[in-house]
Amino acid sequence: MGNFHPIPDKKCLQQFYKDTPPYLIKESLTKHTYPLCFNGFNVMYSGVAKTPLWVAESLTPQRLSKSAPREDNFHEELRIPxxxxxxxxxxxxxxHIRWRVAPNADMSNEEAKSDSFSLANIIPVANLDVLTNLEYVIRGIVIRNKVDLYVVSGPIFSSRKLKTIGKGVIIPNAVFKAIYIPKTGTIGAYYIPNNDSSDVKIVSVCFLEELLNINLFPQLTEEQKRNTYNLPLSSKDLNLNKEIEYSYWDAESQCEISVSDKDIDMLQNRFRFE
Structure with missing residues (x-):
């Protein structure tokens, strides 16, 4: 079993853009949820799906320049009943394969690497290779362009009839990775079907929010979240010191509603540990 390493409040909230966690808009999503602060990432875990609903990370060149030995140690998350x-x-x-939503390779120390093997950070997927490639690409954006990047990742449950494994772990229809780079305003998301294909779509954050009923970046405006950049899909697409090009404005998707300061404060308090 893994050990929980206490995280100071400030360090916990730093994983979010402007210290603000993604917000669950649809009330049914909030049932049996557990906000979990880990070393290097945060999770909103669902006791209904028995997977995270989202996982948030802040990636910086300094963080990714560090490394630590990897030790495979999948373990149950004892903070969850x-x-x-x-x-x-x-x-x-x-x-199905256990996908570490916050990748082990993003972690800069042994405690964080151990935390990434918590089952609260795991989603059942069919094709790990395509996800591993995108994780590599996202790290490449940070390192090659020397920019800070915020990423929110998680499952997409879009079918009425969802399959499960084990004792009720829900298999998502697809998974996503939404990114935002404050320095350049670059924003967009990867939509990855949960099957054997290698198909990856680049979509707007608003497109995801409509599917998820989650405000992924509450501190960004609707205008910002409709912007969609031509995110790289492979290492060949990574250009040193060249900004990612703008792609399109999503005028069709329904962005999630904004979140009040009061609700943001309440959610931030859920991620504070003594």
Whole structure:
């Protein structure tokens, strides 16, 4: 079993753009949720899906310049009640791969690497290779262009009839990675079907918010979230010191509603640990 390493409030909130966590707009999403602060990332875990609803990270060149030994240690998250948490046996023989939503390779120290193996950071996926490639590309954006980047990743449950593995771990139809670079205003998201294909779509943050009923970046305006940049899909697309080009304005998707200062403060308080 893994050990919880206490994180100071400030360090916990720094994983979010302007210290503001993604906000669950749809009330049904909030049922049995657990805000979890880890070393190097934060999670909003669902005891209904038995997966995270989102995982947030702040990536910087300094952070990614550090490395630590990797030790595979998948473990149950003991901060979650036993009836709501996923287990090792849920994935055994399921035919699905355990995807660490906050990647191990993003972690700069042993504690963070250990935390990334918490099952609260895991989603069952069919094709790990395409996700590993995108994680590499996102790190490449940060390192090659020397920019800070915020990324929110998670599952997309878009079918009425969802399949499960083990004792109720829900398999998503797709997964996403939404990014924002404050220095350049670059914004957009990857939409990845949860199947054997290598198809990846670049979409707007508003497109995702309409699917998810989650305000992914509450401190950004609707205008900003409709902007969509031509995000790189492979290492070949990474250009040193060249800004990512603008692609299109999404005028069709329904961005999520804005979040009040009061609701933001309440959510921030849920991510504070003594």
């Amino acid at each position: 036993s009836n709501h948490r996923s287990t090792i046996s849920d994935y055994r023989g399921s035919g």
